[in-house]
């Protein structure tokens with residue numbers, strides 16, 4: 001037996017400061033003490049900074065993940081038959097994949113019991129998007145949640161309060177101590193929530209580029225590798241796909257606007273672009289992880305068929321109905337909130353779209369009212385923007401770059417100024433922008449470009 005009462009926080013901090021590995025007992029002592037309020041913020045902040053600077057090995061990161069899981073409740077999904085597969089994206093702009101992927105996967109017979117979060121800062125959140133559907137409820141009791149998944153094959157609800165309290169506390173502290181962008185801290189934060197939410201398998205979409213936490217490809221692969229390793233140690237089959245976030249994934253950025261885009265893709269009418277491509281790829285990996293097929297290519301064909309046959313759209317409608325929403329929106333998107341004004345933003349010069357600061361585009365949508373900078377802020381479901389041009393596209397002077405949807409015209413000028421700074425128009429056409437950089441699974445890695 002380890003006598004954990006003999007541990008002292010200051011010794012744990014100095015050990016990590018000097019680059020040593022922490023034991024499981026030390027990590028448990030820290031997480032337990034911090035969540036109980038026995039360890040003060042200043043010591044926790046010092047340890048976070050030491051972890052940020054010195055890192056953690058895979059064993060420490062897995063121990064930290066489990067200590068965080070054990071700080072709160074765990075969701076028991078054993079009443080749902082089959083392998084429950086979850087997905088997680090490391091944060092994006094115009095990333096509506098959940099609303100497309102979850103219905104497609106459910107339509108292929110793999111159950112999806114998903115807990116999603118709200119948007120913060122420049123990124124959107126699935127819960128906010130779903131709540132733009134009239135009547136849709138994201139708070140279901142545990143029994144109703146399980147009943148909905150057993151009936152429909154999918155349900156998407158808000159993350160319950162008691163899930164991983166250590167993450168809520170640590171995330172708030174990291175935010176104000178410049179320790180967010182730490183590989184072991186991000187990996188344990190994401191993986192602890194997925195394990196606590198009861199998933200049996202997980203497909204991660206790790207973003208890299210101007211809108212992502214991990215701006216370089218190397219960092220994104222490192223993060224992916226670490227999370228796949230944690231999954232392996234903790235018996236949750238995990239696959240990571242590394243995808244591009246150098247431009248918004250879909251054309252729409254904003255809650256109801258993104259729901260409309262997801263519906264149009266499920267109707268076969270949307271852009272043949274990155275949102276659809278990444279959605280089909282994620283769906284294929286989820287179907288494979290959930291043992292709905294025996295090869296990724298088979299999963300791809302199944303996902304494509306679910307989309308083209310309209311079965312994915314039917315599943316989305318069924319989910320909306322069971323969760324109290326107006327399912328007619330899938331046939332008539334005008335039933336979703338509409339902004340009062342639609343105003344174009346046009347190009348000041350001729351050329352090619354050379355780069356897009358994706359994080360800034362997310363901030364533009366926030367300025368229009370689609371996002372929040374504090375957790376308690378209200379958002380406007382109707383507003384946001386729809387891009388008319390993508391990276392590499394040719395533009396003429398005066399041509400539309402985007403349409404802003406807004407209810408408050410006073411916000412236009414500020415949003416337009418920032419948007420024009422985010423879009424750089426160059427004289428020469430650049431090469432095509434890759435979409436998928438590779439995958440990391442427990443069997444190994446693939447690099448595509």
Ligand code: URA
Nearest residue numbers: 090091185186189190
């Ligand atoms: N997303 C999370 O949930 N946690 C992090 O630390 C970073 C991104």
Ligand code: CA
Nearest residue numbers: 094096250252
């Ligand atoms: Ca979108």
